[in-house]
Amino acid sequence: MLLATQNLQFPPTRDLIGLLPELILSGAFVILLMLDLVTPPSRRSLLAAVSLVALAAAMGAVVWGWFDADHARTIYAGSFAYDRFGRFVDGIVIASAALTVAISPDYLNRRGLHFGEYYALILAATVGMMLLAGAASLIVIFLGIELLSISLYILSGFAHTETRSQEAALKYLLLGGFASGILLYGMALIYGATGHTQLTLIKQSLAGSSGTDPLFLVGVGLLFVGFAFKVSAAPFHWWTPDVYQGAPTSVTTFMSVATKVAAFASLIRVFTYTFADSTDKWTGIVAFVAIISMVVGNVAALTQTSLKRMLAYSGIAQAGYILIGVAVSPDPLGTVGSLYYLAAYAATNLGAFAVITVLAGRGEDLDSYDGIRGLAYRRPYTAAAMAFFLFSLGGFPPTAGFFAKFLVFSAAIHAHAVYLALWGIGTSVISIFYYLRVGLLMYTRPKEGEETYPWARTSLAGGGVLAASAAGTLVLGILVFLIYTAAVSAQHGVLPVPQQLA
Amino acid sequence: MLTIDAFPILLAISAAMFTIGAAGVLVRRNPLVVFMCIELMLNAVNLALISFGRFLNSQDGQIFAFMVIVVAAAEVVVGLALITQVFRARHDLDVDELSEMSE
Numbered sequence: 001m002l003l004a005t006q007n008l009q010f011p012p013t014r015d016l017i018g019l020l021p022e023l024i025l026s027g028a029f030v031i032l033l034m035l036d037l038v039t040p041p042s043r044r045s046l047l048a049a050v051s052l053v054a055l056a057a058a059m060g061a062v063v064w065g066w067f068d069a070d071h072a073r074t075i076y077a078g079s080f081a082y083d084r085f086g087r088f089v090d091g092i093v094i095a096s097a098a099l100t101v102a103i104s105p106d107y108l109n110r111r112g113l114h115f116g117e118y119y120a121l122i123l124a125a126t127v128g129m130m131l132l133a134g135a136a137s138l139i140v141i142f143l144g145i146e147l148l149s150i151s152l153y154i155l156s157g158f159a160h161t162e163t164r165s166q167e168a169a170l171k172y173l174l175l176g177g178f179a180s181g182i183l184l185y186g187m188a189l190i191y192g193a194t195g196h197t198q199l200t201l202i203k204q205s206l207a208g209s210s211g212t213d214p215l216f217l218v219g220v221g222l223l224f225v226g227f228a229f230k231v232s233a234a235p236f237h238w239w240t241p242d243v244y245q246g247a248p249t250s251v252t253t254f255m256s257v258a259t260k261v262a263a264f265a266s267l268i269r270v271f272t273y274t275f276a277d278s279t280d281k282w283t284g285i286v287a288f289v290a291i292i293s294m295v296v297g298n299v300a301a302l303t304q305t306s307l308k309r310m311l312a313y314s315g316i317a318q319a320g321y322i323l324i325g326v327a328v329s330p331d332p333l334g335t336v337g338s339l340y341y342l343a344a345y346a347a348t349n350l351g352a353f354a355v356i357t358v359l360a361g362r363g364e365d366l367d368s369y370d371g372i373r374g375l376a377y378r379r380p381y382t383a384a385a386m387a388f389f390l391f392s393l394g395g396f397p398p399t400a401g402f403f404a405k406f407l408v409f410s411a412a413i414h415a416h417a418v419y420l421a422l423w424g425i426g427t428s429v430i431s432i433f434y435y436l437r438v439g440l441l442m443y444t445r446p447k448e449g450e451e452t453y454p455w456a457r458t459s460l461a462g463g464g465v466l467a468a469s470a471a472g473t474l475v476l477g478i479l480v481f482l483i484y485t486a487a488v489s490a491q492h493g494v495l496p497v498p499q500q501l502a
Numbered sequence: 503m504l505t506i507d508a509f510p511i512l513l514a515i516s517a518a519m520f521t522i523g524a525a526g527v528l529v530r531r532n533p534l535v536v537f538m539c540i541e542l543m544l545n546a547v548n549l550a551l552i553s554f555g556r557f558l559n560s561q562d563g564q565i566f567a568f569m570v571i572v573v574a575a576a577e578v579v580v581g582l583a584l585i586t587q588v589f590r591a592r593h594d595l596d597v598d599e600l601s602e603m604s605e
Contacts, residue, residue: 139566146573153580157587166588167600173581174536174597178527180577181543184570185520188547188563192513192554197562242603309603 015075018082021058021065021090022127028054029123036116044114045105051119055098055126062090072493078198079137081269081495086134088339088490089265092346093133093258097126099350099468100254102461107250107357110456111365113159122254125151129262136495138187138197141266145183145230148262149176152255156247168246175229175239183226189219199274200496206277220275220282224289227270230263232312233289233319234296244312249365252308253353256315261342264322268338272329273494279329287327287420293320294427301434306367307356310434311349314393317431318345321424324408328415332491337407339487344392344400344476351469352389355382358462361454369438371453374446382458383442385466392473394435395428400476407484512553519546531596533585537578544574 016023031054032047039046065087072083101122108114128147135141153176157169191197193216194205206216225236232240244252275282297317304310322345325338359375359382360366376383392399405428412420446452458466476483519542526539548567555563592599 139562139569142566143569143573146577150573150576150580153584157584160587163588163591164603166584166591167603170533170584170588170597170600173577173584174527174533174540177537177540177577177581178524178543181520181523181540181547184544184547185550187566188550188554191551191563191566192558195558195560197566245603 017068018065018075018080021061021094022130024058024061025054025123025127025130029120029127032116032120032123036120039116041114044116047116047119048101048105051101051123052098054123055094055101058126059091059094059098062087062094066091069493072495074136074198074200074495078200079135079140080131081134081136081199083134083493083495084490085265085269085339085494086130088486089133089261089342090130092261092343093126093129095472096254096258096261096346096350097122099354099465100250103253103354103357103465104250106456106459106462107248107360110360110362111159111248113248115158118155118158121151121155125155125254126258129258132262133265135266136199136269138191138199138202141270142180142184142187144262144266146180148259149180149230152251152259155251155255156243158251159248162246164246165248166246168243171239171246172243179226179229179236182222182229186219186222186224186226189215190223193219199270203274203276203496206275212281217281220271220278221285223270224282224285227263227267228289231260231267231319231322232316233323234293234316235289237293237296237316237319240316241309241312244315245306245308245367249308249353249357249360253350253357256311256353257346257350260315260319260322261346264319264326264338264342268326268335269494269496271326272335273496276330283327283329286323286329287417290320290323290327290420291423293317293323294423295320298427298430298434302430304434305369307369307372307438308353308365308367310438311352311356314431314434315349317427318349318393320427321405321408324412324417324420324424327420328411328417331411331415333411333414334408335491335494336484336487337404337411339490340407340476340483341404343483343487344404344473347400347469347472347476348389348392351385351466351473352393354462354465354469355386355389358382358458358466359453359455361456363454366453366455369441372438373441373444374450374452375442375455377445378452379455379458381463382466385470386442387439388470388473390435390439392477394432398474398477400473403477403480509553509557512549516546516550516553519543519549531598533588533597536597537581537585541574541578544570 069082075082125148128144132144153173156172159165193213194202196202228236297313301310301313322338322341325334328334392401395401395405409421523539523542551563551567
C-alpha cells in the first residue's frame with residue numbers, strides 16, 4: 001500500500017524544475033491559442049511579442065539550468081536528462097525559435113498568411129525539440145520527435161492556397177511517418193534485446209554483453225536510419241529539398257536549423273554515449289553515411305538554380321560534416337566538435353535563410369538565383385550579410401564555419417580517422433563553387449533597364465535578426481573559446497554516464 | 503495464455519507486418535494507401551513492443567505501445583487533413599503527380 005502511494009505521488013519539485021523551460025513554452029502555447037481568439041487580425045503581431053516574451057523566459061530558465069545542472073542527473077525515473085548537454089542544445093533551439101518569430105510577422109503579412117496558430121505551432125515544435133535534446137528514454141525520444149514533426153508538418157503546409165506548400169507538407173508527412181516507423185521498430189528491437197527503455201539502463205545491460213546480439217544490431221541499424229532521415233543525411237535526404245523549397249521561407253528557416261540541432265543532440269546522446277561499448281559495430285556505417293552526405297550534398301548543390309534547394313543540399317552536406325563527430329566515437333573531441341558545429345550551423349544557416357525571408361516580396365517567395373542578381377547595388381547591407389553567411393557556410397576564416405570544420409576535422413585526425421578529414425576537406429573545396437556563385441550574382445551589376453526582383457524593405461526586426469545572426473557567426477569565428485569551453489563543459493556532463501575529455 | 507512458444511511467432515508476424523507496410527509505402531502511389539501502410543508499420547511496432555514486454559515481463563513495452571497509439575492518432579488527424587486539402591486543390595491523388603518542384 002505504501003509502495004503504491006509512493007509510485008502515484010505527484011512528480012517532486014526538483015523534477016518539475018528540470019522541465020521548467022518546456023513547461024513555460026507549453027503554457028505559452030495554450031495562452032497563444034486563446035489570445036488568438038480575441039486578437040483582431042490586424043494586431044496579430046502582438047502574438048509574436050507574446051511568443052518572444054515566453055521564449056525569453058524559457059531562455060532564462062535554460063541559462064539558470066546550465067548552472068544548476070552542474071551535477072548531471074536524470075529526472076522522472078530516468079526518462080529525462082537534466083545535464084549541460086541538453087541545456088546547451090536547448091539554448092541553440094530557443095535562440096533559433098526567437099529569431100524566427102522575430103522575422104515572421106512582416107513576412108507572413110506580405111504573404112497573407114498571418115494566422116495566430118503559426119506562433120503556437122512554432123512553440124510546440126520548440127518544446128518537442130527541447131524534449132528530444134534532453135530525452136533519456138526511448139519513449140521520450142519518440143514523443144519529442146513526433147511533437148516537433150507533427151507541428152512542422154502543419155507549418156510546412158501553412159500556405160494553404162499554394163500547391164507547392166501543400167505538396168511539401170504531404171511529402172514531409174508521408175516520408176516523416178515512414179521514418180518514424182523505422183525508428184520505432186529499431187527502438188522496439190533495442191527494447192527487446194536489452195529489456196529497458198531508459199538509456200541509462202540500456203547502457204548498463206550492454207556493458208555486460210559483447211554487443212553482438214543480432215536483435216540489438218538490427219535495432220541499432222534501424223534507429224540510425226530513422227535519425228538519419230530526421231537530420232537529412234544522405235541517402236535518406238530525398239524529402240529535404242522539396243520540403244525546404246515548398247514550405248513558407250520563415251518555416252524553412254526554423255526547421256532547417258532547429259530540427260537538425262535537436263535530432264543531432266539525441267543522435268549523439270543515444271549513439272556516442274549509450275552505445276559507447278559497441279562503437280566498433282556502428283561507427284563504420286556512420287562514417288559511410290557521413291561521406292555519402294558530404295559528397296551527395298555538395299555535388300547536387302552545384303547544379304541548383306533555386307536558393308532554397310541550394311541551401312537544402314548544403315544542409316545535407318553540413319549534416320555529413322556533423323556526423324564526422326559521431327563517427328569518431330568514443331573520442332569525446334568528436335562530440336565537442338559536433339556541438340560547436342551545431343552552434344555555428346545554427347547561426348549561419350539561420351542567417352542565410354533569414355535573408356531570403358526578409359527580402360521576399362508580396363508575390364512568390366524569393367527563390368531563384370535570378371532573384372538576387374544585383375542585390376548588392378540596392379541593399380548593400382543585406383547583401384553583405386548574405387555574403388558573410390555564405391563565407392561561413394563555405395568554411396572561410398574568420399567565420400564560425402571555419403572553426404566548426406576545423407574542430408570536426410581535427411577530431412577525426414585525433415581519432416586516427418584521417419580519411420574522414422580528407423573527404424571533408426575535399427568536399428569543402430567543391431562547396432566553395434556554389435557558395436561563391438550566389439555571392440558573385442549579388443555583386444553583378446544589373447544591366448540598364450533590367451528588372452530586378454521587387455525586394456521587400458527590411459524592417460527593424462528583420463535587420464535586427466540579420467545583425468544578430470551575423471554577430472553570432474562572427475563571435476563563433478573569433479571568440480572561439482567562449483563556445484568551445486561551453487561545448488567541452490556540455491560534453492563533460494552528458495548523460496548517460498559522462499566520459500572524460502583526454 | 504501466452505506460452506513461450508508463441509513468442510517467436512508473434513515476432514515473425516510483427517516483422518512480416520512491418521515489411522508489408524514498408525513495401526507498401528515504397529510501391530503504392532495513393533497517399534491514403536501509403537498512409538495506411540505507415541499505420542501498418544506502427545502497428546507492427548506495437549505488436550513487437552507488447553510481445554517483448556510480455557516475454558521480458560516488463561511494463562515498458564505496454565506503456566510505449568500506448569504512446570505509439572496516441573501519437574499515431576495525432577498523426578492521422580494532421581495527415582487526413584492534408585490529404586483532403588491536396589485533393590481539393592488538385593482533384594487527383596497520386597504521389598507521383600506531386601512533382602511541381604523538380605530537381
